[in-house]
Amino acid sequence: MSQILTLTALLVISFYVTFSSSISIPKYDKLLVFGDSYSDDGNVYKLSNGTWPPPFYFKGGFSNGPLWTAFLSQSLSAQLENYAYGGATADDDFIQGYSGADGTLKVPGLKRQVEAFSAKLSNGTDLSHSLAVVWLIGNDYLNTNWTAAPSNVIARSALSWYLLYQKGVRNFLLPNMPDVSLFPYFKGSDPSYLAIIKDVYQKNNAELKKSIDTFKQAKPDVKVYDFQTDQFWVYYRQVQASRLGVTDFVDACASTYENKPLTICSNPDSYFYWDDFHPEAKTEQALAAAFYASLGN
Ligand SMILES: *[C@@H]1O[C@H](CO)[C@@H](O)[C@H](O)[C@H]1NC(C)=O
Ligand SMILES: *[C@@H]1O[C@H](CO)[C@@H](O)[C@H](O)[C@H]1NC(C)=O
Ligand SMILES: *[C@@H]1O[C@H](CO)[C@@H](O)[C@H](O)[C@H]1NC(C)=O
Numbered sequence: 001m002s003q004i005l006t007l008t009a010l011l012v013i014s015f016y017v018t019f020s021s022s023i024s025i026p027k028y029d030k031l032l033v034f035g036d037s038y039s040d041d042g043n044v045y046k047l048s049n050g051t052w053p054p055p056f057y058f059k060g061g062f063s064n065g066p067l068w069t070a071f072l073s074q075s076l077s078a079q080l081e082n083y084a085y086g087g088a089t090a091d092d093d094f095i096q097g098y099s100g101a102d103g104t105l106k107v108p109g110l111k112r113q114v115e116a117f118s119a120k121l122s123n124g125t126d127l128s129h130s131l132a133v134v135w136l137i138g139n140d141y142l143n144t145n146w147t148a149a150p151s152n153v154i155a156r157s158a159l160s161w162y163l164l165y166q167k168g169v170r171n172f173l174l175p176n177m178p179d180v181s182l183f184p185y186f187k188g189s190d191p192s193y194l195a196i197i198k199d200v201y202q203k204n205n206a207e208l209k210k211s212i213d214t215f216k217q218a219k220p221d222v223k224v225y226d227f228q229t230d231q232f233w234v235y236y237r238q239v240q241a242s243r244l245g246v247t248d249f250v251d252a253c254a255s256t257y258e259n260k261p262l263t264i265c266s267n268p269d270s271y272f273y274w275d276d277f278h279p280e281a282k283t284e285q286a287l288a289a290a291f292y293a294s295l296g297n
Helices: 007-017 043-047 068-076 110-120 150-167 191-218 229-244 281-294
Strands: 030-035 079-082 097-099 105-107 130-135 171-173 223-225 248-252 271-273
Touching: 030 068, 030 110, 043 105, 068 079, 068 281, 110 150, 130 150, 150 191, 191 223, 229 281
Parallel strands: 030 079, 030 130, 130 171, 171 223, 248 271
Antiparallel strands: 097 105
């Protein structure tokens, strides 16, 4: 672990240690990841034959360095099994997940990702020491111009938790959405439009919290870590990031989206966002450290 935890990680963990005298992290043998581009470390890249995300991204993941998935699996010494696809939605029977440079590549949504995992499972596999991360950042809303109902989106996400439970998974990390209205993609948008986006993200997180409570009541033997991504990012921006040399929280380093001419900044390290939607490498590492620390609660 000491190899992995650099200054960023230690600063982040110190925040948590302040509130809990010691951190004791359970042992996990597998890290199972389901979600969208925030977690996809190369699945849609393979599906698109190496065209999406663009080759100047890091090894087919949606950032300029390793994603949180790599850092967290190393910190936990757990084997990473990643089923996430960039562009994925809560349920592609409902709204098709799309990805790719032109946005037409069909990708498996959450339910199909869990089905792919289940299909690979041999009978009798003990999953009680696996940690499943199920995390969506909002493609269901993005694809519908923020008209999809959060209650429906979360109900469909929750379905995947119960499917995983049926297979024997008992440990879940279920992060909520960050404040997506702050994405560089929406910079300069009409304030009334930004207010709609902010409202949807807040409703999504409120629905998520309710559904997690219901899940815990229905399945008393589950352990759920309900990480508050939105709160952590506020803390990280206000307290940690500038100390680490991150000074730009509103712009994208790389202009990847909307057929804009490609530009890449010369100092990605000082950006919070790598592109219009996705965290920069340092942010990924801070996130992984915060996920790790949250497992001690
Ligand atoms: C990737 O390559 C395979 C094999 O040549 C082809 O069947 C598939 O359609 C390609 N996918 C895309 C998205 O271009
Ligand atoms: C697993 O169990 C199911 C039913 O319990 C059976 O249909 C299936 O063939 C088994 N698969 C393997 C690989 O043994
Ligand atoms: C998206 O929604 C906003 C606010 O309701 C509206 O002003 C805008 O025209 C919509 N955009 C599209 C592409 O439908």
